[in-house]
Amino acid sequence: MTPADLLNNAKAKGVMLATAESCTGGMLSAAITDIPGSSAVFDRAFVTYTNAAKMQMLDVEQATLDAYGAVSEEVAAQMAAGALRHSDADIAVAITGIAGPGGSQHKPEGRVCFGVAREADISTETIEFGALGRDGVRRAARDHGLALFARALGVF
Structure with a gap:
């Protein structure tokens, strides 16, 4: 699905x-806001690269970061x-993950954790x-x- 189709x-x-x-x-x-008219359906973005930003802007708990690390389904949720x-x-x-280069034995390059929230429903998944x-x-x-947004919209 293209970003235009998603929008x-x-x-x-609605x-x-x-x-x-x-x-x-x-x-x-950026992929979403590259499309003209995206302001009708795109409210805002949070780019929280550091753990401090995740805690300050998104209420990610220090205890969750300590227990699971930033690259985890718990933090993505x-x-x-x-x-x-x-x-x-x-x-x-x-989205939170290890883009590389590098990584570790426990969290290799290419591991990305995703969270999707809609009302009280939160789902997560990890893709290697x-x-x-x-x-x-x-x-x-x-x-x-983009595919997760489409799935949450019931498009596929």
Whole structure:
């Protein structure tokens, strides 16, 4: 689904969107706002690259960061919930991951955790994109974020 298709579907359903991004640094929100008329359905974006930003802007808990690390489904869930709480959006997608280069045995390059919040419903998933290189991982995460919005809208 293209960003334009996503926006048309959101507009038809009267749904506002928000993003909370870490490793993608705003690429998901940029893909959406590149489309003319996106302000009709895109409320805001949170680019929270540091743990401090995640806590200050999205209410991610220090205890969650300490227990699971920034690249975790637990943090992605709190990021998505925080984006929904601090916006006028109906759906929020959060992205946090290891774009590379590097990583570790426990958190390899290409691991990206996603959170989707809609009303009281929060879902998460982890995708292992592999060592695609920094740009490749970030683009793959952006594209998956668009697909998550589409899924939340019931488009596919």
